[in-house]
Amino acid sequence: RRRPGTRISGAARIILAHVPSIERAATLAFAGKLREAERIVGESSEPEARWLRAYLHNCFGRFDEALELAMDLAQGSDDPRVASRALITAASTLRQTGRHLPAHPLDESAFRLAPDDATRAHALVGLAADAAGLGRDSAAPLEQAAALAPPGDWRVRVRLAWVRCEQALVAGRARKAVTHARDALDRSRDAGARRHEAKSLLFLGFALREAGDREWTEHMVLAKSIAKRIGAAPIAAVAGEALQERSVPGGDSGAPAATEAAASPRRKGR
16 A cells, blocks of 8 residues: 555656756656656766666666666766765676676675765665575675664665565575565555565565465566566566466476575566
8 A cells, every 4th residue: 555645746746847857867766767767867978877877777677788887887986976876786787687796796895985874775785685696694784784774765675675585585484575575565665666666576476475375476467567567677577487487387386495486586686
């Protein structure tokens, strides 16, 4: 259930019209209005615009473009805020293509460069995701990220819940994974963030499947529908693959091994 005021309504758009264009584009991007954000960003050469363009490439599944742009920006920017954001985006892109090992030093560099607690928290979530993908303990960076995250930063809280969900799946604690996925979903909906909502539904679908709950398909169908609508191709693809497996005779029975359940959302990065 959405709380009043979380959607970008007509009134909110009037307010946003008075916000600098890149800041407005970032607000739209985090709300899952990816195509609209991309139109605003255009071909601007401003560092913040270049970072946002890399972020959007990542969301759309244009991983080569995202990685090239983010790395160029990280190596060429004198602004620690821009450089750290670019490194976080580059690391996320690497994770989404299964390259957790080279993502790790990028997140470490982002943490060292980060000029504020919010950015440090995002880098720590990345480090936790790297560790989880490599089969290592991710508890310490998660705890640090939770301690550093500003109370109003819903994106850090959602990403924390995603990694905690993954941790629980790998540990065989399906019901705990469901709890974390629902937390991510509630926070995403409260923020009116459609891409984060779709991805949280993806995690929830895998967690419910691992728990043997046959309602997992409903969440996966919704994740795919939202992701396709907003252009988040990687999320739509994973949801589609999971549903296709379900339709194959003799395929998934609804409760695969935890590591398998965690693998597909992990491919989509955090």
